[in-house]
Structures are given as C-alpha cells and as structure tokens.
Amino acid sequence: MEVQEAIGTRRSYRFLLPHKPVELEKVQKMLEAARLASFWGNVQALRAVVVHRETATDAVTKSLFAPVAGFQVDRAPVVIVWYLDYGALDEQGERLKELVRARALGIEEQAALDYLDQTLIPFFEAAMPLIKEGALTDMDCGQGIAQATLMAIEQGLGTCLLGTTNQEQIKANLGLPETAKVLVLMCVGYPAESREAGGQRPRLPFEQMFKLNGYDTPFPRSETVVEELTEAKMLQASAPLPWRQAELDYLQKALDLPNF
Numbered sequence: 001m002e003v004q005e006a007i008g009t010r011r012s013y014r015f016l017l018p019h020k021p022v023e024l025e026k027v028q029k030m031l032e033a034a035r036l037a038s039f040w041g042n043v044q045a046l047r048a049v050v051v052h053r054e055t056a057t058d059a060v061t062k063s064l065f066a067p068v069a070g071f072q073v074d075r076a077p078v079v080i081v082w083y084l085d086y087g088a089l090d091e092q093g094e095r096l097k098e099l100v101r102a103r104a105l106g107i108e109e110q111a112a113l114d115y116l117d118q119t120l121i122p123f124f125e126a127a128m129p130l131i132k133e134g135a136l137t138d139m140d141c142g143q144g145i146a147q148a149t150l151m152a153i154e155q156g157l158g159t160c161l162l163g164t165t166n167q168e169q170i171k172a173n174l175g176l177p178e179t180a181k182v183l184v185l186m187c188v189g190y191p192a193e194s195r196e197a198g199g200q201r202p203r204l205p206f207e208q209m210f211k212l213n214g215y216d217t218p219f220p221r222s223e224t225v226v227e228e229l230t231e232a233k234m235l236q237a238s239a240p241l242p243w244r245q246a247e248l249d250y251l252q253k254a255l256d257l258p259n260f
C-alpha cells in the first residue's frame, strides 16, 4: 500500500477480531517502524511492552484498563503498552556524540565533538528539568507510535489508541522501570469492521487549522491537490457511509458488545 493510501485508510479500528491471532512478526515490523522515527537529540525515549493475550499472564492482561471504550482492550489479541522512559534523557550526551560519529551532525568530526562537550551537552543538562516538563519528548513518542500505526495498516491490521488511568498497576505488573511513564495502550488486531470503518472521521476545515505567514491568512488549499489526494485514496469518503449503522448493529451482535 502506498503511504498516501495508508494515511487515508488509517482509522481508529475499535472492532477487532478477538479470535484471529496477530503474528508477532507483524508486530515486530510495527516496532521496527517506531524505532526509526525521529526523536529530538536522537534520545529515543519511546519504549513498549507488547502484551500478547495468548501467552501473557492473567495478572498482566487484567492490569490493562482503559476507562473510555475499554471493551476494546478486553478483546484485542495484542495490546502494545507504549511508554516513555525518562531514563533515556540522562544518556542524551552519548546519543548526540553518536550522531556526530555517524556524520549526521556537524561538519568536522573533532570540532563537532568539542562543541558538544563544551556547549551543547551543558546546555541540555541545564535545560533538562524544563525539557522533562515540556511537550517535545511526548510529541516525539507520538511520531514513533504514528509510524507503527501506518505499518499496522500496511499489513492489514487495525489499531486503536486508548488512554489509561491504571499507570501504577501497569508499571508494577509489567515490571517497568521507575523512570517509565505509560503513555497509551494500543489495541492491535485484524479489523472485524470493513476497511473503511464507516468512512473518514470528521475533521475541522483545513483553512481553520493551517495558515500561511501569519494567523490571519489561511493556507491556500488547492483543489487540484485535493483531487490528486482523492485519486491516491488519501482523502476518502466522509463518515458515516450509508451502511454504517447496519455494520454497527452487526458488530454489536458478533462481538457481544454492550449498548453504548
């Protein structure tokens, strides 16, 4: 699947086949995609524990709890617990040096290493408390999770992210380090619903979200580009497709779902 189509096809798939196993090789490909995502200073603080319902202990599966639409967690064959390890930030100097040695940063190697030691690393160390509070690190974790999502779509899988309020119990049951912060649970499985999953979910108008050179000027949205992206299946028909209610009725019965 082309990347444009994968972006367009990506949905939160809330209805997964509980009985169809997910190959761990496919999950590996999702993790490989997450691993390659950009991260400020190449810190790579995004980590995950894959919970494979078939083989995980009861204590582990039972600790996975999501307050909103939690029925998904109870039925998903795989739940990826994505977490941020703040411990990775303490190794940031080393990560920067690796970038210089890989010739991705700086022009002349020794000069760049000296600059890191004398200027950049002390700057980041001083700023670390602010960095830990800020949004950049969380945002970069999101980039990795987004890449894993696209890899899932490409392999015919569906995913849905769910926030959890069970931070401490999940950390304890999975044996995560003290420095871990659980970000989100990702249900993974083969979709029980159609690939369209009811159609493209509502989005705010493009011009309201994106501007050119200042807040007052909407970014000009070219109709030609819209047509191109529609052709490439990135832009798809809006939800709800005419048969969505019938599909939902069917899914409710098939998956024995509560009325909500």
Ligand SMILES: Cc1cc2nc3c(=O)[nH]c(=O)nc-3n(C[C@H](O)[C@H](O)[C@H](O)COP(=O)(O)O)c2cc1C
Pocket: 010, 011, 012, 013, 066, 068, 069, 161, 162, 163, 164, 184, 201
């Ligand atoms: C970080 C994140 C956390 C989310 N948490 C929940 C959740 O706890 N419960 C839920 O039902 N949906 C959750 N969602 C799914 C969103 O509701 C969904 O992305 C949104 O409705 C748009 O649908 P789409 O993903 O199909 O475009 C979450 C999505 C993201 C990105």
